[in-house]
Amino acid sequence: MAFKTRAQYVADDLRQRILGGEFSGGTQLRQDALAKDYGVSRIPVREALLTLEAEGLVEFHAHRGAFTTELSVAKIRELFDLRVLVEGYVLERAIPRLTPADLAQAETILSDYDAALNAGHQIDHWSDFNFAFHRALYAPAELPEAMAMIAQLNTKSDRYIRMQLLYTRQIEKAEREHHALLDLARQGDAAGACQVLERHILDACEGIVAVLEHHLASQA
Amino acid sequence: MAFKTRAQYVADDLRQRILGGEFSGGTQLRQDALAKDYGVSRIPVREALLTLEAEGLVEFHAHRGAFTTELSVAKIRELFDLRVLVEGYVLERAIPRLTPADLAQAETILSDYDAALNAGHQIDHWSDFNFAFHRALYAPAELPEAMAMIAQLNTKSDRYIRMQLLYTRQIEKAEREHHALLDLARQGDAAGACQVLERHILDACEGIVAVLEHHLASQA
DNA sequence: ATCGGGACATTTGTACACAATATGCAAAAT
DNA sequence: ATTTTGCATATTGTGTACAAATGTCCCGAT
Numbered sequence: 001m002a003f004k005t006r007a008q009y010v011a012d013d014l015r016q017r018i019l020g021g022e023f024s025g026g027t028q029l030r031q032d033a034l035a036k037d038y039g040v041s042r043i044p045v046r047e048a049l050l051t052l053e054a055e056g057l058v059e060f061h062a063h064r065g066a067f068t069t070e071l072s073v074a075k076i077r078e079l080f081d082l083r084v085l086v087e088g089y090v091l092e093r094a095i096p097r098l099t100p101a102d103l104a105q106a107e108t109i110l111s112d113y114d115a116a117l118n119a120g121h122q123i124d125h126w127s128d129f130n131f132a133f134h135r136a137l138y139a140p141a142e143l144p145e146a147m148a149m150i151a152q153l154n155t156k157s158d159r160y161i162r163m164q165l166l167y168t169r170q171i172e173k174a175e176r177e178h179h180a181l182l183d184l185a186r187q188g189d190a191a192g193a194c195q196v197l198e199r200h201i202l203d204a205c206e207g208i209v210a211v212l213e214h215h216l217a218s219q220a
Numbered sequence: 221m222a223f224k225t226r227a228q229y230v231a232d233d234l235r236q237r238i239l240g241g242e243f244s245g246g247t248q249l250r251q252d253a254l255a256k257d258y259g260v261s262r263i264p265v266r267e268a269l270l271t272l273e274a275e276g277l278v279e280f281h282a283h284r285g286a287f288t289t290e291l292s293v294a295k296i297r298e299l300f301d302l303r304v305l306v307e308g309y310v311l312e313r314a315i316p317r318l319t320p321a322d323l324a325q326a327e328t329i330l331s332d333y334d335a336a337l338n339a340g341h342q343i344d345h346w347s348d349f350n351f352a353f354h355r356a357l358y359a360p361a362e363l364p365e366a367m368a369m370i371a372q373l374n375t376k377s378d379r380y381i382r383m384q385l386l387y388t389r390q391i392e393k394a395e396r397e398h399h400a401l402l403d404l405a406r407q408g409d410a411a412g413a414c415q416v417l418e419r420h421i422l423d424a425c426e427g428i429v430a431v432l433e434h435h436l437a438s439q440a
Numbered sequence: 441a442t443c444g445g446g447a448c449a450t451t452t453g454t455a456c457a458c459a460a461t462a463t464g465c466a467a468a469a470t
Numbered sequence: 471a472t473t474t475t476g477c478a479t480a481t482t483g484t485g486t487a488c489a490a491a492t493g494t495c496c497c498g499a500t
Contacts, residue, residue, distance in 0.1 A: 003282050041485045054274025062223050063452055063491045078365045089305055145298045261455045283461045
């Protein structure tokens with residue numbers, strides 16, 4: 001795993017740029033420009049774009065190139081509903097199998113980020129922390145395929161989560177919910193934890209939709 | 221959509237070959253050999269392999285190449301459990317929105333395949349028919365992201381479904397279940413349909429696991 | 441004025457050639 | 471004898487160059 005091909009490097013960096021909001025939905029990504037940007041040939045760029053296509057961040061049209069995907073409000077709702085469904089399924093199975101070590105790890109991730117929050121604004125890495133925390137809770141279920149699906153759903157919705165965080169200061173709220181989630185997990189209350197998780201995800205969704213609709217309204 | 225690049229063509233054909241069982245799990249797919257096979261250069265082959273990697277059919281290791289993935293019994297169970305979860309979710313939402321036209325289309329697909337079954341052994345296209353039928357039932361839910369996930373889960377488990385069909389004559393059973401499913405859908409009985417669907421998927425899973433374990437036992 | 445058709449330019453898709461890396465074997469050192 | 475180091479070879483990864491396809495612009499016809 002130590003070695004990274006140029007294609008992987010470009011894919012990783014480009015993913016960050018897309019998720020960071022550098023390109024608005026529907027932007028064409030010219031292979032030549034990206035190649036010059038990264039100082040590589042177009043081939044690793046193409047391969048990176050293909051990877052991102054599979055992740056749902058860009059779309060290829062034969063002989064017309066790659067475009068960043070545009071998510072509608074309906075699709076965002078759909079993505080978050082699916083997250084509720086799958087993450088709830090996994091969490092329910094993970095909680096009875098949580099060991100003290102698992103809980104300690106989740107605790108550590110959470111307090112580390114609390115500390116980072118107080119130090120400064122780390123929006124860039126919030127997604128990673130968020131996913132790391134959720135992963136720590138889900139891992140004991142030992143459902144790798146489901147985890148892969150969850151990762152995919154998260155990647156697809158990440159761009160919009162960032163947008164929401166930028167406009168509304170909801171990180172603190174999310175952190176409070178994380179603590180509540182951890183407490184319920186510690187008590188082994190699967191039903192309660194799933195309920196909090198559902199609310200956690202759906203609230204984030206509504207926040208994003210609100211921001212997005214406000215944004216669209218102001219553009220029109 | 222009319223035009224197909226060579227990369228897409230190779231991806232489609234190679235997917236069929238993998239799903240058809242031509243390569244056992246863990247086989248290395250040499251780019252050079254495939255390129256000569258298809259009469260193209262290695263680049264579209266690489267791109268095809270990247271696509272298949274995203275679909276979970278092969279795995280890339282840097283500088284070592286692509287290998288077909290190997291699914292464990294645990295992963296197969298996980299995949300089918302996820303199918304129950306997601307397909308049930310979609311079906312429940314689709315049934316109240318089913319129009320007579322939707323039902324007619326599903327009916328047509330089903331009777332077309334019944335006819336094909338009587339004519340000869342069409343195992344090659346069973347997956348397509350199967351997916352087409354399920355898609356017809358799910359489509360009215362208008363959940364494209366969920367449909368994409370379902371397609372992905374189906375692709376991953378297809379190889380093993382074929383194996384099961386080859387060893388056990390379960391197509392007829394599946395067809396009977398399809399008819400039952402369609403009847404319940406026609407009556408608007410969402411709960412009943414979901415129950416039949418769950419049984420439909422889990423029975424297939426158990427059949428595959430039985431075949432696989434028998435297979436593994438005879439190898440050892 | 442509008443619509444249709446054809447040449448041009450831009451961009452993607454692919455072949456070919458080379459560079460970089462992993463693996464296996466052999467030989468040497470401990 | 472075991473381990474390690476270096477080399478040979480095969481295979482992947484990438485740069486360069488060319489072919490194919492798409493969209494655009496201009497021109498002429500209706």
